[in-house]
Amino acid sequence: MKRPKILIIYTGGTIGMIKNENGVLLPFSLDNLLNDIPLLKMFPADIHSVGLDNLIDSSDADIGFWLLLNNIIADNYDIFDGFVILHGSDTMAYTASALSFLLENLSKPVILTGSQLPIGLLRTDGRENIIASIELACMQKNGKPLIQEVCLYFEDHLYRGNRTNKYSAENFDAFISPNYPLLANVGTEIKVFEENFLLSNNDLFVSHKNLCNEVAIIKLFPGIQSKTIKSITEISGLKGIVLETYGSGNAPTNNDIINCFKEAIAKGIIILNVTQCTVGKVQQGKYETSTKLREIGIVSGGDMTTEAALTKLMFLLGKNYTREECIKILTTPLRGEMSY
Ligand code: ASP
Numbered sequence: 001m002k003r004p005k006i007l008i009i010y011t012g013g014t015i016g017m018i019k020n021e022n023g024v025l026l027p028f029s030l031d032n033l034l035n036d037i038p039l040l041k042m043f044p045a046d047i048h049s050v051g052l053d054n055l056i057d058s059s060d061a062d063i064g065f066w067l068l069l070n071n072i073i074a075d076n077y078d079i080f081d082g083f084v085i086l087h088g089s090d091t092m093a094y095t096a097s098a099l100s101f102l103l104e105n106l107s108k109p110v111i112l113t114g115s116q117l118p119i120g121l122l123r124t125d126g127r128e129n130i131i132a133s134i135e136l137a138c139m140q141k142n143g144k145p146l147i148q149e150v151c152l153y154f155e156d157h158l159y160r161g162n163r164t165n166k167y168s169a170e171n172f173d174a175f176i177s178p179n180y181p182l183l184a185n186v187g188t189e190i191k192v193f194e195e196n197f198l199l200s201n202n203d204l205f206v207s208h209k210n211l212c213n214e215v216a217i218i219k220l221f222p223g224i225q226s227k228t229i230k231s232i233t234e235i236s237g238l239k240g241i242v243l244e245t246y247g248s249g250n251a252p253t254n255n256d257i258i259n260c261f262k263e264a265i266a267k268g269i270i271i272l273n274v275t276q277c278t279v280g281k282v283q284q285g286k287y288e289t290s291t292k293l294r295e296i297g298i299v300s301g302g303d304m305t306t307e308a309a310l311t312k313l314m315f316l317l318g319k320n321y322t323r324e325e326c327i328k329i330l331t332t333p334l335r336g337e338m339s340y
Pocket of ligand 1 (some may be wrong): 013014056057059087088090115
């Protein structure tokens, strides 16, 4: 079996942070981080690493940051067998989702991981997370990488990246994949669930270069006023909205509110409906309170997470698709981000 070549990309996040003189956590250097894991040198793999010039807390992630990561992977795609991205957990599910759309026809793993406690602390969860992620990235079958998609690894679990959501600010087990099963479970043994993997189509790898951030998220709440919605739908240049609705895709039937959405759609804005519930999917037309949404042209996001819905919208709006093409792709699984 060929000795795998793995590239670790360090972006910042708690995993590599140390406290400054005021006790505030800030990202520190990659060397510092890797020195804390001497075991890495014993891995049966060629491990290389690169740190971003500008290390960030992942709260500072933006489309420029995603495109930079995308380019690093694309530039090194032919050289390495797998990629492990060390990333802050706060927006890791967004980055994993964005990369899943930008990197098309992957035949190698891209695994995002991080930690809730810095690597320098005795009780850190970072060491196990990095080691298991590298081990997963090294797995092969018939001489090829076993995992061929963008994943997120945290506390024993490998998830499809664009199905995840950070649900805990405290637990080591900080992520969930509410609508899609695990890709692997790491205990005394690594159990991979190949039946849940994205099927590679053997087409040529493509790294897409555009994302559009003329988008917004509107989360409904009882008592929301049409003027609040209007203040968003009237933003100049806005192209897309992720609408977080109730239950199976329901919204107030109040005419003023419906008219705001109607006017936005008439201006060409795409509105994508996802549920505020953690588990389950949007079914426009199940209740009267969602029938109107369908009638005026709001698009159902099925069981996509907000993270996947937003980044899919950014990805599609960054292309020269017509409205119809965008809607068709939004309602069809592109990278396993939604169920049929
Ligand atoms: N604020 C940190 C970040 O997302 C939290 C973490 O890494 O877990 O960068």
